[in-house]
Amino acid sequence: MxxxxxxxxxxxxxxxxxxxxxxxxxxxxxxxxxxxxxxxxxxxxxxxxxxxxxxxxxxxxxxxxxxxxxxxxxxxxxLRTESTTNTLLVTERCDQLCVMCSQPPKKTHVDRFDLLEQACLLAPAGMLIGISGGEPTLYKERLLTLMERTLSTRPDLGFHVLTNGQHFTEADIQRLGAPEYRRVSWGIPLYSADPALHDLLVGKQGAFSQLEGGLAHLAMAGARIELRTVVMNDNVNGLPALAGYVSSRLRFIEAWSIMQLEHVGFAKNRWPALFFDHSRRFARIGEALDRALLNGVRAQLFNFPRCTVPPEYRSLAIASISDWKRKFAPACSDCREQTKCSGFFEWHPDEEARVTVRPL
Ligand code: SF4
Structure with a gap:
C-alpha cells in the first residue's frame, strides 16, 4: 500500500x-x-x-x-505523477447512509476548496483528477467553481466526480452544458431498478426519485455519466431487471460499472450479510451483462479479480483498483494476466484472497 x-x-x-x-x-x-x-x-x-x-x-x-x-x-x-488514479476528497459530509459505505460520513465539513483548486492548477499535464466525498454536490457551487476555474486555465485536465446525482436541478442544465464540462464525467451509484430497494440500500427515502430527476437534468445538459452498481446479496437477483432499466431509460450513459464490494467501512462488519460471492454463482451478473451489452450499453466489471470471472466475461473485468490501495495474493506473481487484473483491495482479508486466486 x-x-x-x-x-x-x-x-x-x-x-x-x-x-x-x-x-x-x-x-x-x-x-x-x-x-x-x-x-x-x-x-x-x-x-x-x-x-x-x-x-x-x-x-x-x-x-x-x-x-x-x-x-x-x-x-x-x-496528486502523484506516477498515478493514474488521483482523487481529491472535498467533503466528508453526506446526505445518504449506504449500507456498504467504504468511507462512513462525518457531520462536519472542513472547507478546503481553495487549497484543492491550487492543487488542480499545479497538476501534471493531462491528468484526470478524481473528486469524491462524502457527497461533493452538497457544496455544488464551490465544486463547480473549482472545476470551471481549473478547466478554463488548464485545457489539458479532466475530472471524474463521484456523486449521488441528486442535487442537479433545471437551473444547472445550461451551466453543465458548457464546453468545458465535456472534460468532466460523473460517477453515479444506482443499486436497483426497484425504488424501495435502492432507497433502503442508500439509507434515504426518496433517493431513487431524486436521482431520476438529477439524471434527467444531467442528460439534458449532455453530461457524461458512468453509472455504478455495487453487487450485494440484496440486489444481485435484481441485476437483470436493472440492466433492462438502464437499457431502456438511461441509454444516454457512457458506461455501467458493476462493482464488487470493498471490505472496509460499514461493509467490514456486515460482510457475511452483504458479500455476494460471484466466483460461485455468476449467472445473474452474466445475465445483466448480456442484456446491457445486447442493448449497446457499455458494461464493465470493477474490483473483480479476473480469475474469478467466467472466461466469456473476463475481458470486462478491468484493473479498476487504484495503485495505492491494491494488492495481489502471493500466487498472482505466476499469473499472465496480472497487469490487466484489479487484484484485491489492500484491506481484503489475506486468507480469503489466497484461497480465491487461480493464476491464469
Ligand atoms: S491470479 Fe491474481 S493476478 Fe491472476 S487473475 Fe487471479 S487475482 Fe488476478
Whole structure:
C-alpha cells in the first residue's frame, strides 16, 4: 500500500499547497525544492518556507503536488505523477447512509476548496483528477467553481466526480452544458431498478426519485455519466431487471460499472450479510451483462479479480483498483494476466484472497 499521508514539520503558519521538486530541471517559482535528503526523508525549501518530510525517499516525491499542514505536522500527497488514479476528497459530509459505505460520513465539513483548486492548477499535464466525498454536490457551487476555474486555465485536465446525482436541478442544465464540462464525467451509484430497494440500500427515502430527476437534468445538459452498481446479496437477483432499466431509460450513459464490494467501512462488519460471492454463482451478473451489452450499453466489471470471472466475461473485468490501495495474493506473481487484473483491495482479508486466486 502506498502511504498518502507522511509526517512532516513546516515553519509556515497555515496549510499550503506546493509542488515538490527533487531533480534538477526547469523550476517554477512556486515549486518547493529538495535541499538535503537521505533514505528516511528530505528537507525542502520553497516560497512558503522550509518543510521536513519523513518516512519516504525524496525521489518518490518528484513532481508531486502536496498539501502541507503545519498544525497537523503532516503532508498529504494530493496528486502523484506516477498515478493514474488521483482523487481529491472535498467533503466528508453526506446526505445518504449506504449500507456498504467504504468511507462512513462525518457531520462536519472542513472547507478546503481553495487549497484543492491550487492543487488542480499545479497538476501534471493531462491528468484526470478524481473528486469524491462524502457527497461533493452538497457544496455544488464551490465544486463547480473549482472545476470551471481549473478547466478554463488548464485545457489539458479532466475530472471524474463521484456523486449521488441528486442535487442537479433545471437551473444547472445550461451551466453543465458548457464546453468545458465535456472534460468532466460523473460517477453515479444506482443499486436497483426497484425504488424501495435502492432507497433502503442508500439509507434515504426518496433517493431513487431524486436521482431520476438529477439524471434527467444531467442528460439534458449532455453530461457524461458512468453509472455504478455495487453487487450485494440484496440486489444481485435484481441485476437483470436493472440492466433492462438502464437499457431502456438511461441509454444516454457512457458506461455501467458493476462493482464488487470493498471490505472496509460499514461493509467490514456486515460482510457475511452483504458479500455476494460471484466466483460461485455468476449467472445473474452474466445475465445483466448480456442484456446491457445486447442493448449497446457499455458494461464493465470493477474490483473483480479476473480469475474469478467466467472466461466469456473476463475481458470486462478491468484493473479498476487504484495503485495505492491494491494488492495481489502471493500466487498472482505466476499469473499472465496480472497487469490487466484489479487484484484485491489492500484491506481484503489475506486468507480469503489466497484461497480465491487461480493464476491464469
Ligand atoms: S491470479 Fe491474481 S493476478 Fe491472476 S487473475 Fe487471479 S487475482 Fe488476478
Amino acid at each position: 502506498i502511504e498518502l499521508v507522511r509526517p512532516a514539520t513546516a515553519d509556515a503558519e497555515k496549510p499550503y499547497v506546493t509542488r515538490l521538486r527533487v531533480t534538477a530541471g526547469v523550476l517554477d517559482p512556486t515549486d518547493t525544492v529538495l535541499i538535503d535528503g537521505d533514505d528516511e526523508g528530505g528537507l525542502f525549501s520553497g516560497p512558503f518556507g522550509i518543510v521536513a518530510i519523513e518516512g519516504i525517499l525524496p525521489e518518490q516525491l518528484e513532481g508531486e503536488v502536496v498539501l502541507v499542514d503545519p498544525a497537523r505536522r503532516r503532508i498529504e500527497r494530493l
